[in-house]
Amino acid sequence: MKVAVLMGGWSAEREVSLTSGRGIAQACRNLGHDVVEIDMGRDVAQRLTEAAPDVVFNALHGTPGEDGTVQGLLDLLGLPYTHSGVTTSAIAIDKELTKLVLVPAGIPMPKGVIVSSEGLFDADPLPRPYVLKPVNEGSSVGVAIVTDSSNHGNPIRRDVPGPWAEFPTLLAEPFIAGKELTVAVIGDRALAVTELKPVSGFYDYDAKYTDGLTVHECPANLPAGITEACLAHALAAHRILGCKGTSRSDFRWDPDQGLAGLYLLEVNTQPGMTPLSLVPEQARFIGMSYEQLVETLIDLALAETGDRP
Structure with missing residues (x-):
């Protein structure tokens, strides 16, 4: 297939997106696909039209690649693409809208x-x-x-x-004291719970993307009930929001409060695909290589339209 990998852009997460996109592009080449790498600029519609890909792998992070804007453009161009669509993306990137959708459905989130x-x-x-x-x-x-x-x-x-x-x-x-936890969902399966242990401070942007600043414990050493609750809440949030392909739900858990101390913080519809990213790490935990993860996300994108060549 011809795969256009959309990356970069102008958000605060540009460099992470470029790293994700380059890894995805190489994986697609390893899989035998014809790859076009597109660092998104204002001429993105023209470049996508000229490339005429069979599918677009959306490796953008932040706005406008994660908020429904690019998704709407791809819909107008009639191009299948990975990850979630317009409505889901617009809701999930807005933390307040996410609460309005998930809390009434029984997902515990902090009051904000x-x-x-x-x-x-x-x-x-x-x-x-x-x-x-x-x-x-x-x-x-x-x-x-x-x-x-x-x-x-x-x-x-x-x-x-x-x-x-x-x-x-x-x-x-x-502020919720305790542990930083995360769960990846691929398709309709919650994979595992990872505990994130920053070497110092909290799990901020630098801790996420700088090697050696955070220890990943996968699977997390948690009581069975907390693990089950994290997996269930992540999968429920993925379904309620209408996520496609993959998502990642982030949690905080205060062990002193038991199950009542578990809160979902946000749902990421465009999780990172860098060497330090959590979705590829959890995919490896269940026996899925990086290339298999990329191919799975492409297959899920094309299953929406039935367009796989």
């Missing part, structure tokens, strides 16, 4: 409030400790944990670097 960044300089929106994060970003971009001992000030000072300097509105959530 949308706050004005300007208002943070007057008073805390929640009792400390709490977390501030952009509503529409992934990969822990712009996340800040505000504690009594943090150097952000009380209230937060204008001159302190943080997401309040980059985003006019933020999502504030209570």
